[in-house]
Amino acid sequence: MNVRYFAAARAAAGLEEEKFDLPEGTTVAGLLDAVLAVERPEPPAGTPPLPRILSRSSFLLNEVAVRDQSTVVGPDDVVDVLPPFAGG
Numbered sequence: 783m784n785v786r787y788f789a790a791a792r793a794a795a796g797l798e799e800e801k802f803d804l805p806e807g808t809t810v811a812g813l814l815d816a817v818l819a820v821e822r823p824e825p826p827a828g829t830p831p832l833p834r835i836l837s838r839s840s841f842l843l844n845e846v847a848v849r850d851q852s853t854v855v856g857p858d859d860v861v862d863v864l865p866p867f868a869g870g
Contacts, residue, residue: 794832811851
């Protein structure tokens with residue numbers, strides 16, 4: 783499974799994307815638990831911590847919005863983490 787981070791999520795995670803090798807039947811929620819289990823450096827000043835960003839983010843599974851975190855993800859799937867964006 784590949785997780786791609788955007789905007790503040792990228793800053794908090796410290797990278798643009800990362801891969802996870804998780805068991806068959808893993809859900810989006812399980813993948814997010816794996817994301818949070820990774821030890822990371824402190825985010826840049828002014829950037830909220832990753833757990834707070836994930837709690838407010840939207841997610842895309844293979845470019846389709848996913849609202850139910852019990853959705854199962856497969857080994858070749860891509861999950862995008864989209865924090866709230868400001869602007870107009």
